[in-house]
Amino acid sequence: MENKKDPKSFIKTLNPKAHGETAFGGCDTCTLCCDGSTYTCANVLLDEMFDTAKLFPVVFSKTDENLSLTLLYTLKRGIPCPYLEKETGACEVYDSIRPRACKIYPFNIKEIPSVQLDNTAYAVVFDSRCPGIVEGGEDGTKLIGQDGKLSPKITRQFIGENMLRRYKTNLANTRKFLKLVKDLDLLVETEYDLGEPLSMVGYYGQNLSLKIWRISRKKLLELDADAVMEIHRHQFFDAVYTHLNSLRNLDNLVKVKKIYDQNRVDLLSFHF
Ligand code: SF4
Numbered sequence: 001m002e003n004k005k006d007p008k009s010f011i012k013t014l015n016p017k018a019h020g021e022t023a024f025g026g027c028d029t030c031t032l033c034c035d036g037s038t039y040t041c042a043n044v045l046l047d048e049m050f051d052t053a054k055l056f057p058v059v060f061s062k063t064d065e066n067l068s069l070t071l072l073y074t075l076k077r078g079i080p081c082p083y084l085e086k087e088t089g090a091c092e093v094y095d096s097i098r099p100r101a102c103k104i105y106p107f108n109i110k111e112i113p114s115v116q117l118d119n120t121a122y123a124v125v126f127d128s129r130c131p132g133i134v135e136g137g138e139d140g141t142k143l144i145g146q147d148g149k150l151s152p153k154i155t156r157q158f159i160g161e162n163m164l165r166r167y168k169t170n171l172a173n174t175r176k177f178l179k180l181v182k183d184l185d186l187l188v189e190t191e192y193d194l195g196e197p198l199s200m201v202g203y204y205g206q207n208l209s210l211k212i213w214r215i216s217r218k219k220l221l222e223l224d225a226d227a228v229m230e231i232h233r234h235q236f237f238d239a240v241y242t243h244l245n246s247l248r249n250l251d252n253l254v255k256v257k258k259i260y261d262q263n264r265v266d267l268l269s270f271h272f
């Protein structure tokens, strides 16, 4: 039985043997992917960060092995993205600069390291929580085409013809940026106070503060000339300041959270 507390267990790697009868029946605007019940954040690659940062905070996520760029949709599970129109279920930024993760949902691309180091493969994954994903749906579009690959219709609708080629280049450039940020030791962890405690205890517990990794302006100013030239040489200064400016969008998320806290809205509208 799947573990309902672990969102990763719902993400399936598309596989011709297992998903020959799986189809996409269309989006019924249930808003599950925007209302904070399934996602609170998404990974971002460097070239998409410039648009995404106009709408959302783009911060650094750090684990022992990994550093990545992450956009924050919301500060707490169950609180919707600020661009979701609750009444209509529409996305306010649908036709402009929706993040890539939104455009291709319920699909995504996952990197699969190969034993041959120079031959990394990529797989399409899908989120089985999306009600548009159906088993044996006669009216839907089968995810796997007759050639055993992602169906051309799904490719056109979601992934785009050149997405994979752009994805590989973009991922390599993103990694270069993250490596430089790490090598120059530019990151600091910052804790933001999120205000009043909630009256109800959430499924995922209360989070009254938010810890994020961001570039330190102080560390930037203290860089020596060689380090500054290194950032210039890779043309990464735009990315550095885009990230820093995007932190203003945290205010927007704090405002939405306060509205939800004050109205005692049911924060836990799980659909499954
Ligand atoms: S979860 Fe699926 S069906 Fe619901 S709004 Fe998102 S894409 Fe549409």
Ligand code: SF4
Pocket (backbone or CB within 6 Å): 033, 034, 073, 081, 082, 083, 084, 085, 090, 091, 092, 093, 094, 098, 099, 102
């Ligand atoms: S930007 Fe639009 S599509 Fe993306 S989570 Fe927000 S409301 Fe949904």
